[in-house]
Amino acid sequence: MDSASYPDPSRRLLITGATILAVLMVTLDGTIAVIALPHIQSALGASQDQIAWVLTSYLLAGAIATPLAGWLADHFGRVRVMALSVVGFTLSSVACGLAPTLEFLVFARVVQGFSGASLVPLSQVLLLDINPPEKQGPAIAAFGMGTLLGPMMGPILGGWLTEYVSWRSIFLVNAPVGVIAFLGLMIFAREVHLSRASPFDARGFAFVSIAIAAFQLMLDRGQMLDWFDSTEICIEATVAGLFAYIAVVHMLTARDPFIKPVIFKDRNFLLGTVLSAVTGIFLTGVIPIMTSMMQQLLGYPVLLAGLISTPRAIGNLLTIMVVGRLVSVIDARYLIFVGMALLVGSLSLLSSMSLEVSQARMGFVTFLQGCGSGLLFLPLTMIVFSTLPREHRNEGSTIFTLVRNLSGAAGISLIQAATIRDQAQVQSHLVERVRADNPVIAWSMPDFDVTNVPGVQTIMGEIGRQAAMVAYVNSYRAILILAVLAAPLALLMRKGSRGPEPIPAMHGE
Structure with missing residues (x-):
């Protein structure tokens, strides 16, 4: 053109x-x-x-x-x-x-x-x-x-x-x-106007909508209702799973389904959507627990936590501006892989932290996260749409966005729930060992007395802090493993063209 x-x-x-x-x-x-x-x-x-x-x-x-x-x-x-x-x-x-x-x-x-x-x-x-x-x-x-x-x-x-x-x-x-x-x-x-003869698949849309609605409700209300201890959450999870299955069967068997299965035959779109979902889980999910860790565990005031998070926005803006020019001269797959590597590096630093972590290190971690996400966003979008046929581009964009949003919501809910439960388990495990006949307690605190309420409260407070830190680190390590496994997906994509073929219906002349 x-x-x-x-x-x-x-x-x-x-x-x-x-x-x-x-x-x-x-x-x-x-x-x-x-x-x-x-x-x-x-x-x-x-x-x-x-x-x-x-x-x-x-x-x-x-x-x-x-x-x-x-x-x-x-x-x-x-x-x-x-x-x-x-x-x-x-x-x-x-x-x-x-x-x-x-x-x-x-x-x-x-x-x-x-x-x-x-x-x-x-x-x-x-x-x-x-x-x-x-x-x-x-x-x-x-x-x-x-x-x-x-x-x-x-x-x-x-x-x-x-x-x-x-x-x-x-x-x-x-x-x-x-x-x-x-x-x-x-x-x-x-x-x-580009006229298309395909009718609206009301049943397919209904199946997809019910599955998405139930899944979103489960995520939004799960933590409030203690997840699967709640009858409501169990019902929502069952409805989401059942209608997701029905939606997939309908998509594969209907003559003109609401979501066309042919769109997933494009390797770049399929791998890019999976990669977007995975990054949505750990990128969107990590930020809330990092903020919670800084304020509730490390004792940072709200203003200080905000300042330490600022390098994330700076790194994101800088890399997005630079990568806008790099994407035309460097293979997008390599840019995506480098972005994933930076995110892996930030998660590696998070997974080795302790209660004595410095503010400078936290700021460096947020900067790496910003740079990594900036390198991911644009090349991933470009390579996904560079090979997607023009007639599927509107539908592809909506699926790409939907999957990223849902995975981000799932990441926030699941990571927060896992961190809270892990903290309770670690704290229970540590409390069991606080007794007078424990050699470690006898060696480190020879005057320990279970009847000394202030002393016991001090020990329990420290146990709570250590248990919380262990829970955060365990969550970071789990996300790190997921990121390492997802990174090679970028290299499995096909090399895209310089840009997707334009649709003549949409420009302003």
Whole structure:
């Protein structure tokens, strides 16, 4: 395709700006509400269990709607779907900010999640599509920074707005951003509708949606309800497993299934999706337990924990900017492998830490994580879509995004649950050995007396700290093994072209 077929540089820039604003708005809302939950709970008179639905409803609706984005884009046009999604997200954000009751707020959050689900997967394909191959690296780098800044800014902006304005302003702030993004897409992006004859597979969509909904509910409520000791969690796990099986059987046997199995015949897409899922588990899952370890175990104040986490964002931004140019001259598979190696290095440092770990070392670990994830994101996206047939690109993008999101949610829940349970087991194991007839106790503390309450409390406190550190280290080691096993997948991919073949329907001329 010649360069004249692409939008001119100024129009590409404007489309890119509108697209990134839309992505930033959606990713920001995934985290901005977390810090305001106590204020919302107080204002609307909700219980702890009820207020959790403000977050759960958003995540649940987004997970269910994400697989639908590809079909909608194929049948109604990608830009049109994105513009309508921005409208729905903006209006529901205003509704959240004006919500008089908790029930109305949860309903508005459902609409928010459903409306915003298509924006991230369709945006990355749109940016690939409007740029010639030599410009696609920087375009996806800009998209990567947009997806990074949202979650990073969410707690900071949410805390400031909640403290100095109102909790309602965390939702109302989306209104001007949404208006600008909508106008940018409608004015500067054009498309020629690509008609496809395939009908909507309602049964396939229902099977996939039920499986995803049950799985997301299980993850969101598992820790609160003590996982499989809860009847609700057992039911949700059973429903998720059963309908996932039915969805796979339907996909393989139906004439025109909702998810086309042919898409998984592309080796780069299959391996890239698996690699994205694995990295989502340990990359998304490690950050919360690192933050918890710094604040609760190492005693870092919130501000210090935030400062130590800053190198992660710096490393991510630096590598994303650099790799945008490197991806056109260096094989993407090697960049992905180097990114995995950096993440393995950070996990190796984490798995050898003790309670005496220095702040400098923690900062270096977060910097390595940022550099590793920055090297992974763009090359992985480029190589996956470089070999994927044009007719499957919308669907492929939604599956790629859905798998990454679900694996990230699973990583957070499973790693936190494993750490908590491991800590309890280690602590129980250590407590059993605190007795007067233990030679180690007799040697190290000859005056030990079980009737000395302050002395016993001091020992139990130290045991708790040591048990927590052992649990964190064990979790890091398990994730390290997973990362080492996943790294070679990058080298099994086929070498991609300089960029995916563009779809002529989506550019702005």
